Amino acid sequence: LCNNPRYPPGPSGYPLVGNIFKFSPVGPWTKLTEYKKKSSVQTDILFFHGLGNSILVLNSMEAITDLLDKEGGISSDRPVFTVVGELMGLGQSMALLPYGQDWRRHRKLAHTALGPNAVKRYHTIQEDLAVLLCKSMLEKPLDFFGHVRLISSRIVLAITYGLSVDQADNEYITDAEATMDMVGRSTRPGAFLCDLIPAMKYLPSWMPFQQEAKKGREMIESLVTKPYNYALQHMASGEHPSLVQELWDSTSERSLGFQHDLKWMTGSLYGAAGDSNYATILTFMMAMAMYPEKQRLAQAEIDRVVGSERMPSVSDRASLPYVNALIKETMRWHPALPLGIARSTSKDTTYRGFLIPKGTVVLPNICNADEFVPEQDTAPVDPGLWAFGFGRRICPGKHLAENSVFIIISSLLATLDISLPPNGVVNPEFDKDHLVSYPHDFKCTINARSSTTENLVQTRAQESKV
Numbered sequence: 001l002c003n004n005p006r007y008p009p010g011p012s013g014y015p016l017v018g019n020i021f022k023f024s025p026v027g028p029w030t031k032l033t034e035y036k037k038k039s040s041v042q043t044d045i046l047f048f049h050g051l052g053n054s055i056l057v058l059n060s061m062e063a064i065t066d067l068l069d070k071e072g073g074i075s076s077d078r079p080v081f082t083v084v085g086e087l088m089g090l091g092q093s094m095a096l097l098p099y100g101q102d103w104r105r106h107r108k109l110a111h112t113a114l115g116p117n118a119v120k121r122y123h124t125i126q127e128d129l130a131v132l133l134c135k136s137m138l139e140k141p142l143d144f145f146g147h148v149r150l151i152s153s154r155i156v157l158a159i160t161y162g163l164s165v166d167q168a169d170n171e172y173i174t175d176a177e178a179t180m181d182m183v184g185r186s187t188r189p190g191a192f193l194c195d196l197i198p199a200m201k202y203l204p205s206w207m208p209f210q211q212e213a214k215k216g217r218e219m220i221e222s223l224v225t226k227p228y229n230y231a232l233q234h235m236a237s238g239e240h241p242s243l244v245q246e247l248w249d250s251t252s253e254r255s256l257g258f259q260h261d262l263k264w265m266t267g268s269l270y271g272a273a274g275d276s277n278y279a280t281i282l283t284f285m286m287a288m289a290m291y292p293e294k295q296r297l298a299q300a301e302i303d304r305v306v307g308s309e310r311m312p313s314v315s316d317r318a319s320l321p322y323v324n325a326l327i328k329e330t331m332r333w334h335p336a337l338p339l340g341i342a343r344s345t346s347k348d349t350t351y352r353g354f355l356i357p358k359g360t361v362v363l364p365n366i367c368n369a370d371e372f373v374p375e376q377d378t379a380p381v382d383p384g385l386w387a388f389g390f391g392r393r394i395c396p397g398k399h400l401a402e403n404s405v406f407i408i409i410s411s412l413l414a415t416l417d418i419s420l421p422p423n424g425v426v427n428p429e430f431d432k433d434h435l436v437s438y439p440h441d442f443k444c445t446i447n448a449r450s451s452t453t454e455n456l457v458q459t460r461a462q463e464s465k466v
């Protein structure tokens, strides 16, 4: 490990370039978690530096709380991503805005729409969409990846823009998928050499990364503008209530600045919501195929509390402790964002006597995958809390997301059995190339639990208003 006494410890480096290239942008959490297990050195903080960049990895809950919660005043900034942020324009979104006035305005708008009370208005939409998901799973079980993609986008499109889509190949969904695939690859620290050496942004436009940046800019602009314009155009009819409309109606001061904030704030929700929900639900399905005894326990609880006459509702959440433990365990077993979204320090600071220079990229490593054990929900630190980030930049969609994840998972548990595929094998492998890490393509068997649950799904689906 690197032993420059001023900086926190880190892997040994090379002259001139330091150890920065020891930080791999591809699925780094596995390697970083291995460092955590080495006991000889103080490895719950790891430092990488070189070429004017520094990265600090926080490998324990203690270090995360100390730096991201208690020192929120200096660790709530985001790094400047030269390619995706500056060249592609994503720097205008809430998730990448620097910690300052613009970001505060976006957070305030988001809080109005997504606070713990505000999200109660969406229970019915979430319940309706969850039952449609169960119906699709019964009709075409092999397409379960597509069904999960569809519901993840549907919830946020319906709520944010009043937009109703019912096919996974709808262009709003496929465009968003392509854009978020590109964004997800580009927002990992060190994804482009140009992020490490920002002066490269002045290189000529024929350079491959410049071409990629130009295309990315168009994709991002379209992602935030198209559904926003849809919501504006349909406001007058009053038939498609949306967050855009609600926030638009909440003021008479609709300056260009306000409109810009509203478009980019809602665009950030749209961009951030889909992939994380998708990853969480697929991870849950993988875990259920692999750990059937845990699935049985959760189903027994639902049978006891909800019965078989009706579908679960969001308001059942507090009465289903085992289902909640299973959801938390899903998020601990493989969090959707294993390294959160990178932070950056806004001034020099010290931690445990080490210097952490201004502009250091800070990454909380919350990955500690092992066995799937929902029963450890009694652990002192609630694993469900890690998954949504920390401190001042904690996920603003947390309340909405928790309800979505709960209603989807409890509806699936109530009505379906998820089991191993015919070859009896599921390898728990996850994507390592994107900010959001979802299960690699896997197979599982999906059956109705009984003819009663099958009828329940069909009947309830007909009542759905979405």
Ligand code: HEM
Residues within 6 Å of the ligand: 094, 095, 096, 107, 114, 156, 268, 269, 270, 272, 273, 274, 276, 277, 280, 336, 337, 340, 341, 342, 343, 387, 388, 389, 390, 391, 392, 393, 394, 395, 396, 397, 398, 400, 401, 405
């Ligand atoms: C299971 C679902 C979700 C998970 C696991 C998740 C997780 C996260 C995490 C880890 C962060 C980084 C926080 C930090 O820097 O400490 C984040 C930020 C964010 N999330 Fe979520 N999220 C989920 C769903 C949603 C939903 C449904 C929305 C919107 C409706 C949303 C909107 C955002 C936004 C806009 C940010 C950036 C906040 C900022 O930079 O101030 N997320 N989320």
